[in-house]
Amino acid sequence: MMELIYLLVLFQTTHSVKHSLTYFLTSSSGLQNFPRFVAVSKVDGVPVGYCDSSKKTAEPRQDWVQKLKEEEPEHVQWHIQNCLDAIHDFQRDLDQFRQHFNHTEGVHVLQELSVCEWDSDTDEIIGYQQLGYDGEDILSVDTKTVKWKFTEKAAFFKQKRDKDKARLIFNTNFLTHYCPQWLKQYIVYGRRYLLRKDRPSVSLLQKTPSSAVSCHATGFYPDRALMFWSKDGEEIHEGVEHGEILPNHDGTFQMTVDLNVSSAEDWRRYHCVFQFVGAEDRIITELDQAAIRTNRVSSSVSHALIAIGVVLIFLVFPVFLAVITVCVLRRRRRRNG
Template sequence: MQLFLALCFLLGIPSGAPDIHSAKLFYTASTEVPNFPEFVVVVLIDELQVMYYDSNTRRAVPKQDWANRMTEDVPTYYESQTQYLMGSQQTFKANIEIVKQRLNQTGGLHIVQNMYGCEWDDETDEVNGFRQFGYDGEDFIVYDLKTETFIAPVQQAVPTKHKWENNKAEMAYWKNYLTQECVGWLKKYVEFGRSSLMRKDLPSVSLLQKTPSSPLTCHATGFYPDRADLFWKKDEEELHEDVVKGEILPNHDGSFQMSVDLDLSGLKDEDWGRYSCVFHLAGGQEVSKRLDKREIRTNIITNWGNDDRGVTGGGLPTGAVVGIVVVAVLVLAGIGLAVWLKKRPQGFKPTNTSETSSSSGEDPAEKKGSSEEQSMLKPSA
């Protein structure tokens, strides 16, 4: 999958089966990006931001009230995360310069990113892990848990792939981390935040049209989570032709909105009743709105608002205000990596990685600038 530099992500629960939970951890280090911190760390549980750190504030802070409960087990949880991330910040800053040298680059805007985490199905107890690295918005190297190998989409990553795969102890460590330790912390977060993470709200659905010749828009807003689909169907068959589906967008209140357009140019009057717009929320709940001329709302207040189709004027609803937040999307340049092993890290902690590092267990936060690579926060069970 092509990774791109995105500075926004949607807060909510991810698409997928309703019983699957996820922990995703993102590091983003950058140079010469205007009005953006040089180093950002974001921790998401079910795509809901639960912790944040950046090089401007230099503090790891909870982003949900219930995330404060992590201190019930570890009273100094966030203070500990702050200390580790301050060390990671220095390492990532050095990493960018090393990557630039290896790629014969000089100054300018550059991004180093890393994402890893795990998924857990609370019905089947099935788990999965993922780990991806990249540079300047492009895939650099990706870990495949099933085969326990690395995929190098660019030639420059092949030496790193071989080096990491030959480090058997490190490979075993990451397999255990992604399938055991990460899942342990994910379950704890889900336990504390279940009321928010399991919330489900159905939307209001409206039919909108700008002019008589414009596509007809089915707009759903106010739903939660964003594991949802919106589509047009004729009789009982979902339509794919003459349909344009929009993206799911966040509202200011934490809910979501989306829309799907239908081209009416070839629609016969006698067939209107055969069409309907269907909203489907993960878990099986649905809202269906049959195509009815009397239900269409328009932003054109003219005589057309009372034409022979029965369309009424009055204006399109203003909709919800879209809220946008920073995302550090997948990626960290993979120039030589070997993770500093720690037996029992307390919570999500950073670990240094280097082509020359050992597995002595030395605290990576105290060895600033010594490594060429830095992985992300690592939860322990």
């Protein structure tokens, strides 16, 4: 209770931030050397728990989750039990889909995505759940009306799920009650990690003189960030292409935004701007041709390499010629001797 009170005090002094707890559940068939069921949980994109059909237990993925496990063991016990239940339920549902579509061979996958989001400022909770088979949406849960929503492909599945009212109520309660409660607990225990802000290193990249200039930011956390190009202090959209925010191996993130700019323009009028959502400070990088990193060789460097090559030829060739001359003379002496 004291930690939840601390949480409320903590967020009164910070910007409004939306946090999320996500569960990825996957059941598969036809894969070699891979568990038939895998469950992964993430808080704000950071892995916090793992379970599969081989180990049949819930494992923490962060040190602060281990502390939560020690202080509140019932939290982990709930996840262990639900992992065991999900292994059986998902395999049964996957077999039904395979049988219905006559998928007796090959790789087939049944996946469930469950997400709850919490706005620390408004205390608003949003929860949603989706089920997919072989990459196509099958059904979702409407937490407001407490109903299943089916796609045309899952029409055969509708009758079975409509009868399972207990499962619908459980999923709805999970998304609107248990999931947000655990999300707040995770943020309390992992606040030093989850609430930190790591500023990125920003670089300007270009493949060829005619290609777009890429502004690349990497090493930032959290992933709630935006980046854009500006001209004369105003954000521009024409000639700009935004890339996705991608994870790095160390838990940070990276992103890229490209700009197509004419060589005839004054490049100093352009700037790349990085900013965390909700923050006022920005990282502004001027479009300076001298600062652009590239894998191409400049003309000055090419001329220098050519000059060095010529010098080496003139230095090495006489030595090479002398060696050949000595060899020829020795052969002649042997023949004459």
